[in-house]
Amino acid sequence: MQYRKFGPLDFQVSILGLGAMRLPLQDPHDEGSIDEAQATAMIHYAIDHGVNYIDTAYPYHKGMSEVVVGKALQGTYRERAKVATKLPTWLLEACEHPEKYLREQLKRLRRDHVDFYLLHALDRNRWETVLKCRVLEWAEQAKARGDIGYLGFSFHDDLATFKRIIDTYPFTFCQIQYNYLDVDFQAGQEGLRYAASKGLAVVVMEPLKGGQLVRLPEEVRRRLAATGRNWTPAAWGLLWLWNQKEVTTVLSGASTMRELEENIETASFAHEGILRPEDLVALEEARRILRGIAPIPCTTCHYCLPCPQGVNIPFVFGLYNRVFQFRDLEGARRTYFHFLRPEERPENCVECGVCEERCPQKIPIREELKKVQDFFQRSSQEAM
Ligand code: SF4
Ligand code: SF4
Known part of the structure; x- marks a missing residue:
């Protein structure tokens, strides 16, 4: 040691x-x-x-x-x-x-x-x-x-x-x-x-x-x-x-x-x-490959925050990406339903669009949030 x-x-x-x-x-x-x-x-x-x-x-x-x-x-x-x-x-x-x-x-x-x-x-x-x-x-x-x-x-x-x-x-x-x-x-x-x-x-x-x-x-x-x-x-x-x-x-x-x-x-x-x-x-490249596999190209730069409604945009996107980068549906789902605070959830989005103006990756955040929300809701119903 x-x-x-x-x-x-x-x-x-x-x-x-x-x-x-x-x-x-x-x-x-x-x-x-x-x-x-x-x-x-x-x-x-x-x-x-x-x-x-x-x-x-x-x-x-x-x-x-x-x-x-x-x-x-x-x-x-x-x-x-x-x-x-x-x-x-x-x-x-x-x-x-x-x-x-x-x-x-x-x-x-x-x-x-x-x-x-x-x-x-x-x-x-x-x-x-x-x-x-x-x-x-x-x-x-x-x-x-x-x-x-x-x-x-x-x-x-x-x-x-x-x-x-x-x-x-x-x-x-x-x-x-x-x-x-x-x-x-x-x-x-x-x-x-x-x-x-x-x-x-x-x-x-x-x-x-x-x-x-x-x-x-x-x-x-x-x-x-x-x-x-x-x-x-x-x-x-x-x-x-x-x-x-x-x-x-x-x-x-x-x-x-x-x-x-x-x-x-x-x-x-x-x-x-x-x-x-x-x-x-090699580790830099590993990072690049892992980020490339991610379906949402979020770099977790946090420029989109704070969302006036409290949605934790990069965290929500990170959970979705995790399912595809690491084939970790179970872990992502558990975190989504048990660790995401109520105010951080995508359903709080009122589609004001403020975040999209700030995102350097030009991610259609409102659309992606809906997609992520649907995905986890559906996956939890399938798991029941
Ligand atoms: S569009 Fe939704 S996520 Fe983006 S800042 Fe407005 S309320 Fe927050
Ligand atoms: S600004 Fe865009 S890339 Fe940066 S954390 Fe927010 S959604 Fe992700």
Whole structure:
């Protein structure tokens, strides 16, 4: 295992962290039914191979992720890994007191403190709520009492919001979605570099785009193989991240022991600068091929936003593209129906046309939104 300095702290974190959000299940239809024996074996294996950062959150696996992580980190494993968990900021809208969540989390985790505590999934609205409800003042007190070690945030919104959050409060670390396809998505590469330049540790989530970068089309696989590198698609995705010095640690959301073993093996030889210029060119081409397969030529530049009705145009288009780029109908459908907020849905479009005037790709956005909406509605009826 390799280690990197965790932002301003005197802590060397393993470049691979374990994200406990896709643990093995007993019942594939029930997120809460973690196969505890297998999950515990994976957590112990990771720690035995040098992983010292375990990431969980209040809602993962219907609350069972924190419970299973808490149990797995008993006894001899207790002090060998730091635990990160997250405050569910979307539950604070009525300025509900955060303390009750922290108390519940400490109980689930069987600990008297959380090493790393994140404000979960901040976007511009939740950041407003955090400020309005004085959550940061509460977090300062929790830190002073020793209940929280260090404070960070995970993020899902645009670059300007990301920078504003970093400029407003001295967080120790942040967690962003970042991979070789999503270079300009949300915080993106510019956000990564901005956070690092301000001294924050940067934890990367979704390094393989939720497993999509493992299911690469044949054409992309061939292009990567032409470099002469004998790497799997997962290794390519991880090495692209570790090649960048601004990346502090990368969370593996492995759901099998085999995936975890492979990620750990890759972490054993990864280092900054491992990619040769020809490797980077191959990844550029992989990105171009993947974008070319996409039926809607959206580059996720975000120029069309904000939509006055709140429709999250690039995200909706991204889900549709995902079905064809990665043959991932099931994952796209789940995200469309369960993670897209009500105001972000295409049915809110009133066809004002403002977005189309701003789109550099000249996409007929109104028409495409209707197509996407119909597609997912039809696919959900067929699945029933
Ligand atoms: S046309 Fe629809 S999606 Fe575009 S800005 Fe207007 S309401 Fe939003
Ligand atoms: S402006 Fe066009 S290309 Fe850019 S995110 Fe919006 S729809 Fe996609």
